[in-house]
Amino acid sequence: MELLLLLTLPIAGAAVLGLIGADRRAPEINALFSLGTLLAACALVVRVIRHGDLLLGEEQFFIDPFNVFLVALTAFVGLTTALFSRPYMRVELEHGRLSSGRLRLYHSMYQLFMFTMLLALTTNNMGLMWVAMEGATLSTVLLVTLYRTPGSLEAGWKYFILCGVGIAQALFGTILLYVAAEKVLGAQGMTALLWTHLDAVKAQLEPTVLTLAFVFLLIGYGTKVGLVPLHSWLPDAHAEGPTPISAVLSGLLLNVALYAVVRSKVLVEGSLHSELPSMMLMGFGLLSVVLASLLLWRQRDIKRLFAYSSIEHMGIATFAFGMGGPIANFAALLHMTVHSLTKSSIFFTAGHAAQKTGTQLMEHIRGLITLSPTVGWGLMLGSLAILGVPPFGVFTSEFLILTTAMRTQPWATPILLAALAVAFAAIFSKVQPMVFGETSGRRLPHPPALLPVFAHLAIVLLLGLYIPPYLADWYRAAAHLIGGP
């Protein structure tokens, strides 16, 4: 029931807004649908907590701690982003960067995007998951090009082609998975692509084929996660799209893609009993962290800067999943959570900052703290949080990840730490002059919606100081289910 609501509400939203998306109250409607989705998600969470894992819709849907917390997160950030985009898009409309028609497109696509992500999370069918992931690309690609500027078109094209190609590889991987599975499960029925069944028989699956399948899946979904060297689309798409989209892309889509990768890793590792998948994940993770932290130095565009930081953090999480084990997985899940919360809030503030100063070039953004203290402090605290400064939650996860790395992969620890230090210097040296110093900007017709920002940061702060026991158990369950050495 909850699930039905969870999936139908966004679809309905997409349909409704597709009709009246240009209406004056469209943003509120958008927010309302998101709110409904969130409520459904909460109901689902409650149910999972109460009755444990769920198999629904003749096994096509499967809810366990791992994806239910991502569902909750997605729905929550979906709502806050909708709230944020309410004044933001109005301002864009008044600045004449958008037509009402495109606003309609934006609203309906936003809901569609939510739907695809929730579908990808909740489905039990690897094939459907692939469909949903591709759907996510398709629904956002037009949002990236919403402004029709040369930059946005280029970004959209790269996004489309690279992710499209990647996703095609993922499809091939899925097929191989199916091939391997049907040997064991038989072709009759459609159980051969159902994750639960695959998970049950993973020990008997043919290792070599599964390895190949994993490679294809990793390349495919990894492209969406933004793992170096498959990341090239990410900074462009984040920088050129409208800020709310950057927020959900970075805060949610990457998580969902990583979720897909991890799901497949669980299967492969189960059949393989070899280090290979872990090594691959760790390699990708490390490479992403290092390259991203270096590229941070040269950024001039604020959204691009934080796009690269997203690559870095996804790298950290991937590395952690690669290490595996209860603590690392726990930390990685925590990291996904805090990163998506923090990063989306940063994009909110960055968006307001860009609107106030009329540019995304950082050297022209100055003195936010005097221009609008809330935005300034939001950006400052958000950046510090994302840089892993206590008492914010990012530090918690990084602490766990690093200490685990010291234990299991001592060779990687110095590299990670060096990269983190470099990233700190790079980002902070750019954020500080934006927040402090003499101001250069104008007031906005609509007051910025900063409730989301501080809501997110408050949660992140809380997670840094105190992780509520039920949340901890929940993470632990998920971590246990991901397994690893």
Place this chain on the structure above:
Amino acid sequence: MTHLSLYQQLLDACAALLLLLSFAMLSQRRVVTLVNLYAVQGAVLAAATLLLAWRTGEGHLYLSAALTLALKVAFLPWLLHRLIRRLEVYWDTEPLLNVSGTMLAGLVIVVFAFALAQPITRLTSTATRSAIGIAVSVVLLAFLMMITRRKAMSQVVGFLSMENGVFFGAMSASYGMPMVVELGVALDVLVAVLVLGVFFFQIRERFESLDLHHLESLKEHE
């Protein structure tokens, strides 16, 4: 089996034809011909599917054959041709890697693909398993083509033929995927092309051409 049944021969022929078509696309520079080749590829794919369906009597294979025919032979080529006419992009410029070089790379890739296909072939019991290698090489060749082309249009064709390869792989490895998935895939491909159509016009109205060198401004390295 020492001597192959007619059906087997036909199927292998189809596979070979597909590979040939991929190479043809790799070398072809005229966009219109590229689209035609894509259509033919789709047709061969449909034929193969039909054969399989007739042999194995799997109901859903007929359906997917029909789907292929409708989508990849009829609709998409028609759409692409319309786009070409509307946007007047008939020729692709000189590819980044010259034809012979591309061919050479293609050959290497085919060898690699067959090596890759070995374990899968060993695993599967389908009559068509020998074709898996071809499917893989079709995918990789399409990839190569996308890398070497300069026009958005030809990249899209490459993308589509890659999808063909994947589809053929599914076909030959396991008589196709569950219906839900196939429908989903088909839907996605359809939407993708539609989105692309929109895209082309946007790019066009912005740059007066579909040449990709317009789309190289976002970068770190200057």
Place this chain on the structure above:
Amino acid sequence: MLLVGCIALLLGWMGIGLAGLLRPRSVALTGRFLFPLGALLGFALAGLAAASLVGGGIERLIVPLGLPGLPAHLRLDPLSSVFLVLLGASSGGISLFAGGYFRAGEGTPPGLLCLQYHLFLASMGLVLIADDAYSFLVAWEVMALSSYFLVVTQHRMAEIRSAGFLYLLMAHVGAICLLLSFGVLQGGSWQFTFAAMRAAHLSPGWAAAAFMLALVGFGAKAGLVPLHVWLPEAHPAAPSPVSALMSGVMLKTAVYGMLRVGLDLLGPPVWWWGLAPLILGLLTIFYGVLFAAVQTDMKRLLAYSSVENIGIVFTGIGLTIVFAGSGMKAVAALALLATLYHCLNHSFMKSLLFLGTGSVLHATGERNLGRLGGLIHRMPWVAWLTLIGTLAIAGLPPLNGFVSEWLLLQSFLFADHLPHAFVNLLIPMGMALVALGAALAGYVMVKFYGVIFLGQPREASLAQAHDCGWLERVGLTWLALGCLALGLFPLQVINALGAVTRQLIGAAVPQASPHWWLLAPVPGRPVSYGPLVFLTATLAVVLLTVFGVRLTYHQRVRRGPAWDCGFGALTPRMQDTAEGFGQPIRHLFQSFFEIERELPAPADRAPHYRIAIRERIWKLAYEPIAGAVERLANTAARVQQGRISIYLLYSFATLLVLLAVALMS
């Protein structure tokens, strides 16, 4: 339960800070009410900690915060108590001063300042009672963060922003080293509580690694050369009460950490570990005092002097470890005593001086020594109270600075019994450097005090300078009294500190003499020092002289113009400038400085002399590192070509490579 009391007080500080947000712009609320309240809490904290120090017991508490697997462990033992006393006592004085100091205007509004300030205090307290790596690091970084925000209060000035950035960056790098150090310290138990670290048995190599990492981490915070670069930038940038807190208290938390790791967590130390802090400390003493001597900005001067004092403290730590490692417990205890004593002293003296400069800054708006002078007439309170601090930090008896240096020299004099020949040769050098440092400190302090408060005002505007308000006076007086008390009652302080030496070394410093006024800490040697007697004797002699002169002769005094050697008008410009006063040092130790001069040409209409002094360390260490990262970044940027075909090629290559790998395996 004293620990609970301490926690309550720390929470109280946070509460005060939040209360500041009620009316962010109201100076009346924050200045007249909140800051004094915070001061009271500080005194209360000092009281509690002192009680637990005298009790000498250890209290533990586990709070269900932090990581799920690792709740926050808190612990109150003699070592932390000492530093809590330090924190409470000197922060009390500083808060009182701050109450009168902060006023509305540019930069951060007072309410927010109040929050950051008290958060800073609370986090320092938390650092001292944290008993597991996680909560320690959290508190540690919150401390850095809150102080960073305090440093950039005047964020409109570019140099202040860059100072803040440098500070936070160094703090972060230091924290990373600490994280590594803790990672080594847990020694395979993967329990990050300090208790587990105490229990862990490390191989000698790993133990040394942990020690050195900790040395880097804490050294970066304490300002140990060559990691001190942030300090002379950040201290002048911050508002004076904050400089006082940072220099007087925050640096000491780093010392605390060093002692905690080196003598507590690592268990019985190996003697040669001590050489690193010893040598670095001596280097730091010399380096710091040299640069202090050539400064022209009064707060930079004090900052460098802090570097010097940190050097003294780390020298003490080094000696302690060398002795303890060589099994000479009694002397180790003596050296540790000197270390702790100097921490206490410095927190009072340096806070006093920084607050003094704060008042001067408020009264004149000048930080440049070249534009000050003669303020003893305009602001007698500040001048006379600062004089106490000046004499104390110059290490003159009977004030407190002398006591710790006396103890340190005594422990040096023991070292000739060390079983290690090499160290035995090192020790005389050490003594010489300490003595030289002390003498140079005198030089620096004469320059500091003489140029600011004595002579004739170098600018006409100084005539408007006004003395500080009553709250400031109370704060300054408190700190000055602290300097006196620490100087005059060393025996009582040392007895209190005995608990710490017993905890860390397992030995207490014996008291050879039966008298309560006589300090005789060295067993078996006729060595003693009685400041009270010393003071009374001096006073007696001086007073006798005064009365003698007055009784035997007349006491007529006439005021007249200063003797101008018949030259005519004496202008204030004829006095020695700060540059002039530092000239001998500059001349003697040229090789240490990177000097650029602008000498006036003979034919100049308006002759102008300018001299800028930089540290060579920038060119030697820091700029190369930054350059290397920059180059790496540029190379990395080549990856992002902007051409989609290249990007596709990346994916393709990755795919092929991974597939190949998969086939191989």
Place this chain on the structure above:
Amino acid sequence: MSALDWITQVLEMVVALAAAPALLGWVNQCRAWLQNRRAPSLWLPYRSLHKLFHKEAVIAENASPLFRIAPYVVFGAMVLAAGIIPSMGTRLPLVVSADAIALVGLLAAARMFMTLAAMDVGTAFGTLGARREMMVGFLAEPALLMVIFVASLVSSSTALPAITEHLASGHLGLSPGLAFSAVAFILVLLAENARIPVDNPATHLELTMIHEAMVLEYSARHLALMEWGAQLKLFNYVCIGFALFLPWGVATGHIGPVGLLVAIPALAVKLAAAGAGLALIETVSAKMRVMRIPEFLGTAFLFAVLGLLVHVLLGA
């Protein structure tokens, strides 16, 4: 602490007060003789002090109270120092509460007040003198400390009387370390007491002067105290020298009146000899440029440290 100890204590101070000007006078006489000039009377210093005390004090307008306090502090410090140094007896009650390090601290305190007072009026000469005085001080002070440390390492105590007793008990010849430090000490003594070659006590308004430049603003009783203080300083340094290197004749152990009767003439003889020696040095050496002074003192410091090293190498 018997009454006799206290008597010794007071006696030492009184003797110092009384003999210090005489010592200066004696040095000047010897110098005059060596330079075959007509020597001034031995009592000249007393007379000039007396005269100065009688004069009316003139103080610069912008002199702060510090300026008036300083002479008393400096003078007091020197008197107290005289009480700490075992010039005649070693059983000195005060010494218990102030050892050699404290003594050096005391001298440093005197210097500090002197320089601050010199900077107080804010004339070119005052600040110049103060700067040079500190330049001398920051090298001479540690050198003196090192010298004392050699002795205290030899006798394992930092209390001067203990050192003296230990050395006087004579069961060791002059140790090599002490030899080095003796040289260092003489250099320090010259520098600290503004003697040639470091400073020329006989000149005024010369650009190389140090001590005189500092007291330039003083007059009458303040000047008298400063001068007397300077003379005491010389006396003290000489006595430190005796205590460290020529401890003989000092009444060690529990002295009776007899011991004192021995000690006073011994001291007188040693002072006479030292004065002559000082005069000789001043005669044969020439005043050096100001910026050469650090090198001079650097040598002293080096010698002192060498002394320490040598002691550690050979002694320990």
